[in-house]
Amino acid sequence: MRTERYEQYLYGCRFCPMCKPASDTSNATFLECHSTRAHAMIIWRVSNQIKPYSDKEIELLYKTNLDSVSEAFCVDHYPVSEYMLAARQDIVEAGRVPEVVKSVLARNQRIDVESRGKTTILSCEAADFAYEAAFERVSAIAEKLDVGFIQGYSGASAHFLGDDRKARDLAEGLTAAIARSGVSTVLTDGPETYYALTKLYARLGVHIPENLSVRMLSSFAAEASPSNVSNKITGMKAFYHDARACWWMADTKPDEKVIMPDFFGPEKLLGTGALYDEPRGLLKDLGVKLVFSVWTRALARSMGMDEGLYLVHPQLAEKLARRRLAEIGRCGSECLVTDSFAAVVFLSIIGSDGMNVVWLPEIL
Amino acid sequence: MENRLQQKFLENQLVDIVGREFVLTDKSETLFYAIDVMWIPRMYIDRGIEPPLPDFVVLPGSALEISEIVKLANQYRVPVVPWGGGSGSQGGIMPVYGGITMDLKRLNSIIRIDPESQTVIVEAGINHYELECALNARGYSLPHIPASIHSATLGGSIACRGSGVISTKYGKIEDMVLQVEVVLPNGDIIETLPVPNHASGPGILQLFVGAEGSFGIITKARLRLEKCPAERRFYAYLFKDMHMGFEMGKRLMLDRINPAVIRLYDEPETIKQIKKLLGNDIANGCYVVIGLDGEKDAIDLAEKKLFAICDSWGGSTLTTEHAWNWWNKRYNFYYPKHALDLPAMFGTMDTICTFENMENLYATKKRVLEEEYREWDLEYIAHMSHWYPWGVMLYDRFVVPNPPRDPDEALALHNKIWNTAVKTSIECGGVINEHHGVGLKLARFMRKQYGPAFEVIEGLKESLDPNNILNPGKMGFGPAHR
Numbered sequence: 001m002r003t004e005r006y007e008q009y010l011y012g013c014r015f016c017p018m019c020k021p022a023s024d025t026s027n028a029t030f031l032e033c034h035s036t037r038a039h040a041m042i043i044w045r046v047s048n049q050i051k052p053y054s055d056k057e058i059e060l061l062y063k064t065n066l067d068s069v070s071e072a073f074c075v076d077h078y079p080v081s082e083y084m085l086a087a088r089q090d091i092v093e094a095g096r097v098p099e100v101v102k103s104v105l106a107r108n109q110r111i112d113v114e115s116r117g118k119t120t121i122l123s124c125e126a127a128d129f130a131y132e133a134a135f136e137r138v139s140a141i142a143e144k145l146d147v148g149f150i151q152g153y154s155g156a157s158a159h160f161l162g163d164d165r166k167a168r169d170l171a172e173g174l175t176a177a178i179a180r181s182g183v184s185t186v187l188t189d190g191p192e193t194y195y196a197l198t199k200l201y202a203r204l205g206v207h208i209p210e211n212l213s214v215r216m217l218s219s220f221a222a223e224a225s226p227s228n229v230s231n232k233i234t235g236m237k238a239f240y241h242d243a244r245a246c247w248w249m250a251d252t253k254p255d256e257k258v259i260m261p262d263f264f265g266p267e268k269l270l271g272t273g274a275l276y277d278e279p280r281g282l283l284k285d286l287g288v289k290l291v292f293s294v295w296t297r298a299l300a301r302s303m304g305m306d307e308g309l310y311l312v313h314p315q316l317a318e319k320l321a322r323r324r325l326a327e328i329g330r331c332g333s334e335c336l337v338t339d340s341f342a343a344v345v346f347l348s349i350i351g352s353d354g355m356n357v358v359w360l361p362e363i364l
Numbered sequence: 365m366e367n368r369l370q371q372k373f374l375e376n377q378l379v380d381i382v383g384r385e386f387v388l389t390d391k392s393e394t395l396f397y398a399i400d401v402m403w404i405p406r407m408y409i410d411r412g413i414e415p416p417l418p419d420f421v422v423l424p425g426s427a428l429e430i431s432e433i434v435k436l437a438n439q440y441r442v443p444v445v446p447w448g449g450g451s452g453s454q455g456g457i458m459p460v461y462g463g464i465t466m467d468l469k470r471l472n473s474i475i476r477i478d479p480e481s482q483t484v485i486v487e488a489g490i491n492h493y494e495l496e497c498a499l500n501a502r503g504y505s506l507p508h509i510p511a512s513i514h515s516a517t518l519g520g521s522i523a524c525r526g527s528g529v530i531s532t533k534y535g536k537i538e539d540m541v542l543q544v545e546v547v548l549p550n551g552d553i554i555e556t557l558p559v560p561n562h563a564s565g566p567g568i569l570q571l572f573v574g575a576e577g578s579f580g581i582i583t584k585a586r587l588r589l590e591k592c593p594a595e596r597r598f599y600a601y602l603f604k605d606m607h608m609g610f611e612m613g614k615r616l617m618l619d620r621i622n623p624a625v626i627r628l629y630d631e632p633e634t635i636k637q638i639k640k641l642l643g644n645d646i647a648n649g650c651y652v653v654i655g656l657d658g659e660k661d662a663i664d665l666a667e668k669k670l671f672a673i674c675d676s677w678g679g680s681t682l683t684t685e686h687a688w689n690w691w692n693k694r695y696n697f698y699y700p701k702h703a704l705d706l707p708a709m710f711g712t713m714d715t716i717c718t719f720e721n722m723e724n725l726y727a728t729k730k731r732v733l734e735e736e737y738r739e740w741d742l743e744y745i746a747h748m749s750h751w752y753p754w755g756v757m758l759y760d761r762f763v764v765p766n767p768p769r770d771p772d773e774a775l776a777l778h779n780k781i782w783n784t785a786v787k788t789s790i791e792c793g794g795v796i797n798e799h800h801g802v803g804l805k806l807a808r809f810m811r812k813q814y815g816p817a818f819e820v821i822e823g824l825k826e827s828l829d830p831n832n833i834l835n836p837g838k839m840g841f842g843p844a845h846r
Contacts, residue, residue, distance in 0.1 A: 012705075014409075021493045041396070056392035259695060
């Protein structure tokens with residue numbers, strides 16, 4: 001079993017309560033069985049052949065994201081998300097994937113697309129939503145920036161759900177489409193797509209075309225239209241929301257000081273990396289006043305759509321989103337800004353409880 | 365429950381009260397409510413044995429819902445075990461007779477902060493870390509800062525008479541709680557008087573504090589707050605033995621220097637834990653960390669006296685880093701790398717007594733346990749960490765590195781060690797627990813600890829909870845009456 005290689009960490013986490021405040025799902029549902037500790041105990045017992053997975057336990061391992069906030073909050077940063085992934089991979093391999101996951105994976109298909117021009121927006125984060133308005137929003141930005149537009153499945157969701165074979169197939173399909181189009185620069189619609197191309201594909205053994213430049217759409221938009229900057233949130237208090245995918249790209253993990261209840265910064269102790277720092281820099285340039293809580297950067301709680309959760313358990317995902325919105329509201333924020341197109345689309349579908357939600361590329 | 369039909373009836377009624385999503389019955393979901401930090405249920409899990417499970421886990425959202433559930437439990441004669449964060453070490457949440465485990469975490473609101481009286485009214489299911497973050501952001505602190513802050517709930521602390529790391533100055537949770545709302549075993553919802561200090565008869569507030577849910581379920585509390593201290597200072601010393609360190613600590617307390625922290629570690633713990641965790645280059649002796657907090661002038665004054673007392677008892681000054689490392693890494697002790705865990709057997713004995721008896725208690729317990737369990741290589745480590753103007757608590761632990769593999773033999777050895785430890789503590793004038801509570805682990809010693817006075821507690825229990833449905837099997841009480 002893949003989980004065996006995480007034995008020491010599973011052993012350590014199986015009774016450990018220290019990451020409770022960071023345990024994303026259980027804090028939204030209040031249920032112990034949704035805690036990181038519970039997930040570790042389930043996996044550890046199976047990994048040590050004490051018992052096989054029950055159907056309910058498999059359901060529990062999919063009724064969550066990958067618990068990476070707990071990993072970030074742990075002073076020793078035990079690889080929680082990695083053993084969660086390994087458990088899901090074992091479940092996929094054993095053919096015991098719940099029906100709801102099966103149907104999501106079946107929906108994820110290669111899309112034979114091509115793009116015009118050398119630079120194209122790659123929109124994968126909204127592919128699963130099949131939400132027309134999302135397509136229109138990306139199209140509008142593509143038009144504004146005079147670049148191409150490809151929409152498709154990156155394979156990240158399949159990977160997070162434990163099906164690397166599927167993820168690899170989707171990655172190969174997408175990279176082939178990019179190569180066929182002769183694209184030299186890909187602008188990703190959010191951190192999860194960016195992570196897929198810059199890190200996940202290498203992990204899956206899929207090569208992106210040589211000399212292909214991968215950039216965040218917001219970074220390109222800021223550079224491309226400096227004279228056309230919208231000021232609609234200038235002077236406002238904004239909370240920048242980081243998608244969980246940023247965690248996988250971080251340069252530094254949170255310092256152990258952040259677990260203290262009287263920790264109020266500096267914010268960078270919560271993790272650094274281009275996906276954390278650059279958008280905040282852009283917002284500061286716009287004259288936005290950034291507010292934050294401890295639950296930001298590497299400790300950013302999920303907006304529900306991360307790591308495939310909304311695909312398999314949309315109501316639970318919505319619960320996480322509502323909790324996150326309330327928390328951001330309590331920081332005195334007048335708007336929520338994010339690079340994550342998945343978060344923006346998800347919130348536009350479920351409603352944002354009166355919070356002004358801004359997709360960063362759209363205001364640059 | 366033995367009767368499946370009755371179980372289904374009860375389940376439906378519970379669902380009617382709290383909603384489907386807040387009633388769990390599947391073992392894959394209820395297992396996590398069967399264990400806390402006590403060694404035995406963890407050993408069971410590790411060895412593939414199912415600990416006693418609740419028939420239902422229920423998460424009520426209000427005192428009214430709790431009241432309805434308790435009434436139902438009386439009707440069906442089904443136990444109700446309150447559940448907070450699962451961070452207790454005494455098996456207090458173990459559903460030894462099945463029934464309903466009542467998780468209170470949905471009751472997590474901060475209802476009101478009163479800046480004039482410097483108090484907070486808060487629901488009992490709130491996580492301590494969440495509460496403290498919210499208070500700190502407003503410049504206040506509930507100075508109950510338990511080591512289990514990230515997992516424990518307020519209700520759990522009150523129910524078990526918890527202590528925090530700065531209790532030496534600020535007191536225990538029972539000193540901070542002014543008023544509680546309680547659902548009684550018959551379902552009545554009551555409030556104790558608005559203030560704890562009065563002469564309107566006996567104080568029933570303290571009847572529920574430390575009762576571990578046996579007399580009622582605490583749903584809300586009003587507590588006093590402190591302003592976040594303007595300054596903290598920490599000092600680390602090395603004393604050549606426990607006697608010198610103990611005399612120093614005693615003097616600090618008797619002279620009313622008012623330190624927030626005095627932690628005196630014996631030599632084995634200094635070498636085993638402190639050196640490893642804090643990266644200190646200590647080869648022998650007893651490590652002490654002392655903390656002062658408050659306004660600068662007051663600290664300056666206390667500091668002078670503290671220096672003089674430490675000098676007079678032969679303390680060797682360590683660096684500021686040696687001191688601050690303890691404060692900054694105080695939670696690291698409880699992460700897997702450093703916390704006690706299986707396969708070793710372990711237990712925290714947590715005994716309190718007057719200064720007069722403490723040195724004898726420490727020395728006797730260490731000797732008796734190490735001698736009687738030499739064949740098991742029992743290791744005894746201790747520190748003194750919660751000090752009073754009259755005495756101190758001994759946070760002493762035993763570790764058996766290779767306990768029997770057979771679960772029944774392991775349990776027998778575990779309980780035998782506890783029998784020896786508790787007997788020794790009581791004989792030396794100790795009270796068997798300062799802040800972990802009684803739970804299942806110490807239930808069998810309650811009668812011995814109290815003597816005939818236990819009848820008072822039993823009488824109260826019989827009067828309040830005639831069917832014995834609230835947390836049966838704990839505190840020295842038996843199963844629910846059928």
